[in-house]
Amino acid sequence: MFVNVDALVRSLPDIPDVLAKLHSGDYTLWGGVVRHSKGTEKAGQIVGHLLFPGDSRHVQESLQNLQSTLSSGLGSLQTGMDQVQQSMNVLQGLQSANLVMSGLNLAVTTAGFVIVCKKLDKISQKIDEQSKTITHTWHLVSEAHERNLLADEARFRGLLLTAMQFCEENDDQQLKALIGSFNEQYQFTKLLLDRHSRIATSNVACLDQISLLQNRLVNLGLIMSHVQLKAGSYKYSRQSLTELATDIASLNASRVKALSEDRSVASMITHEQFAGLTRFLQDGTRMTPSLTYQADLIELEVKHPGLLQHATEAREILLIAA
Numbered sequence: 001m002f003v004n005v006d007a008l009v010r011s012l013p014d015i016p017d018v019l020a021k022l023h024s025g026d027y028t029l030w031g032g033v034v035r036h037s038k039g040t041e042k043a044g045q046i047v048g049h050l051l052f053p054g055d056s057r058h059v060q061e062s063l064q065n066l067q068s069t070l071s072s073g074l075g076s077l078q079t080g081m082d083q084v085q086q087s088m089n090v091l092q093g094l095q096s097a098n099l100v101m102s103g104l105n106l107a108v109t110t111a112g113f114v115i116v117c118k119k120l121d122k123i124s125q126k127i128d129e130q131s132k133t134i135t136h137t138w139h140l141v142s143e144a145h146e147r148n149l150l151a152d153e154a155r156f157r158g159l160l161l162t163a164m165q166f167c168e169e170n171d172d173q174q175l176k177a178l179i180g181s182f183n184e185q186y187q188f189t190k191l192l193l194d195r196h197s198r199i200a201t202s203n204v205a206c207l208d209q210i211s212l213l214q215n216r217l218v219n220l221g222l223i224m225s226h227v228q229l230k231a232g233s234y235k236y237s238r239q240s241l242t243e244l245a246t247d248i249a250s251l252n253a254s255r256v257k258a259l260s261e262d263r264s265v266a267s268m269i270t271h272e273q274f275a276g277l278t279r280f281l282q283d284g285t286r287m288t289p290s291l292t293y294q295a296d297l298i299e300l301e302v303k304h305p306g307l308l309q310h311a312t313e314a315r316e317i318l319l320i321a322a
Contacts, residue, residue: 032293176231200262
């Protein structure tokens with residue numbers, strides 16, 4: 001389908017009317033969506049969708065510029081303060097999420113897919129290195145079990161390499177055939193994290209390993225979303241992101257509950273351990289606005305195929321009209 005890109009997409013800094021209404025509170029940011037604010041005639045209706053640059057450095061710069069624009073007159077405004085502050089909170093959330101996830105278009109674009117695969121490979125190597133250290137220290141893993149661990153790791157890395165090849169060759173059908181394997185890896189990682197989240201001591205003593213596993217879970221969720229999108233399963237592509245956000249929130253809640261119920265462990269946590277655990281829990285919370293943004297991007301890609309390619313090439317935040 002032909003899309004008149006110029007009619008749909010404009011650079012946000014070049015649309016002073018939108019910036020002015022965000023500043024006054026007539027418009028509000030919800031994730032990556034600009035909406036008419038509560039109390040206005042078209043309350044809740046979508047004005048447009050923000051498309052962030054593909055480069056994480058440009059994302060950071062653009063968010064900071066937009067945040068500066070919105071905050072410049074906060075002290076003098078008498079109306080729309082709540083809406084403006086809400087937009088500011090969304091921007092801060094997206095900015096934090098970008099730092100956590102290293103880019104906001106990872107679930108949708110092909111370039112983002114390759115980035116996620118490479119991140120997963122690095123995470124996998126770290127997990128493998130730590131597993132060897134743990135095995136050597138504990139002397140509890142049998143030789144047969146070690147072989148099984150290596151075989152599992154080989155299957156995982158082989159899956160990533162195969163997915164990257166099919167993505168590079170634009171072989172969507174072969175990519176689609178890998179959905180089952182990615183789902184299996186995601187569910188296994190989720191079950192492992194869920195088991196540890198219920199044990200107070202694990203959340204403290206094994207935080208480094210848990211952090212790696214959760215990074216693996218996040219990037220597997222992003223990969224599944226992309227593969228489903230490439231396969232034309234838009235419903236499941238979006239669902240992969242919403243379920244990931246729910247799973248991260250659920251794991252965080254489980255960890256907090258376990259620690260609050262086991263006071264003997266909680267009372268022995270050092271200041272350094274508490275700080276690390278707090279950062280870890282906050283990172284999970286900060287992912288939500290980014291995942292919501294990417295879920296919205298999927299709907300955009302379905303309605304206007306190819307538009308997101310402009311986001312990967314742009315240096316500024318773009319706005320696509322509703």
